[in-house]
Amino acid sequence: MVRQNRFLIVVALLAALLLLAACPAPAPSGGGEAAGGQAVTGGEQAAAVQREIVWMVRTSTTENPWEKDVAIKAFEESQSEIKVNLLIIDQPDIAVKREAMIAAGEPLHVWSTNWGGDGFASDRARGLITDLTPLIEKDGVDMSVFIPEVLAIYENEGKQWGLPFLTTGSYVFYNMDLFDAAGIEYPTTDWEDKSWTWDAQLELAKKLTQN
Structure with a gap:
């Protein structure tokens, strides 16, 4: 169980980090001035801006505490440049909410293609998801932590379009x-x-x- 929990934490954090990497930081408006009259360059301003991403998840009494208190907490403690905002939606309402946010241009960076919409193939065809391949290669992500058969679901045309961040089990009961x-x-x-x-x-x- 400990090994499985660690696996899920790693997967969730990698998914959030890789998807965010495709989102540019807000552009600085130019040079500024810091306390004491010291000039601040545009590059320094950009570095000081904390980027935020929105992670849409389904309502769950077991998943939400883990997402908030374990996955997001560990990720934000590992760095200070990125803040994760958790958007919790009842699963039957996710499809409508997600489409409304996309149509309105509201920020939405991380979600499961299995919750709402027509699934992974549709999201990819509509250009809603990012090719993670160059980001995976750039950061040297260890892909061996993923189950190969599950990882293959999000592969297409030799590119990796998504990473699994949650697994569920099926059980066999016997007498x-x-x-x-x-x-x-x-x-x-x-x-x-x-x-x-x-x-x-x-x-x-x-x-x-x-x-």
Whole structure:
């Protein structure tokens, strides 16, 4: 569980950071003057401006505390140039809210293509998402932390258009009494055990099947 939590934190922070990298900082209006009459150059002004990004997420009593108190907190503690604003929307309303924000030109930088809209392919075709490939290469992101099969979902034309930041699990429930009666060992509970496959589950089901 500790390993899984660390994985999710890393994924979320990378997703936010990479998407932000495509958003330019507000342009300075020119030179200024600091306290004591010292001149401030445009470059120094730009460096002093804290950029903000909006991360749209769905309402969830379990996900929201993690997003706010773990992912965002860790990210903002690691640097001071970027502030993340969490926008929490009920999932049934995300599609309408997202389209309204896009149409109005309101800032929206990070979201899940699975929540609202027509999905990843549609968002990419509409030009709503950024090719992350050059940003990944520039920052030397370790892509091995991602599950290859999940990462491939967001690949197209040799480019990486998104990064997974959340995984959910499917569970198998079984009657232990049936296993005991048949003298069969219980299925593994080790999620690293590669022997537990669909074929293994099917064979186990055949052994338990009576009549």
